[in-house]
Amino acid sequence: MIESFSIKWKVYVNVYLSNSKVFRVCFSDRPVKDRIVSEDVKMLKRDMELYFKGEKIDFGCYDVILNVSDFVKSVLLYVRKIPYGELVTYGEIARELGTSPRAVGKALKLNPIPVIIPCHRVVAKNGLGGFSQGAWIKRELLKLENVEQNCGKYK
DNA sequence: GACGACTTGTTAT
DNA sequence: ATAACAAGTCGTC
Secondary structure (H helix, E strand, C coil): CEEEEEEEECEEEEEEEECCEEEEEEEECCCCCCCCCCHHHHHHHHHHHHHHCCCCCCHHHCCECCCCCHHHHHHHHHHHCCCCCCCEEHHHHHHHHCCCHHHHHHHHHCCCCECCECHHHEECCCCCCCCCCCHHHHHHHHHHCCCCCCCCCCC
16 A cells, blocks of 8 residues: 655655655655555654754664665665764765765665655765756755755755 | 866666 | 766865
């Protein structure tokens, strides 16, 4: 059984779940139909709403389903550990995992679950890197987390 | 700042 | 199997 809900934030943030595990998040101009049944999923929705209001929410406790290659999974799991409001560069992750920055970027692009896996906290060494769903969303997410003062140079 | 070389997993041919 | 590509980075001009 699949549950889904959406949150409006300039665009709709749609979240899809199966057995309370998140398997997909996407931004779109239209909301998915709300089909929330279980209590823990309602909790996730509430957390998402608070997050987009600017609350400091940690999504680390939520289960996710990653249907991706082992390499991509290792990158995503690493990114998951980045705390709220912190920035890491592609290069740092690449060094840590013994791979190349380019490959890290590619892996992040394959992230099926933006926001919950905070790929927006990974930036290029000088500048903001890319974002599959539009760089402006990445910028908004960082603005939401008040990262500007930490690293004013990304743009 | 622009440009090229190098990188490495993914994807297409 | 091989080539092209990407959400990068480093050195040089």
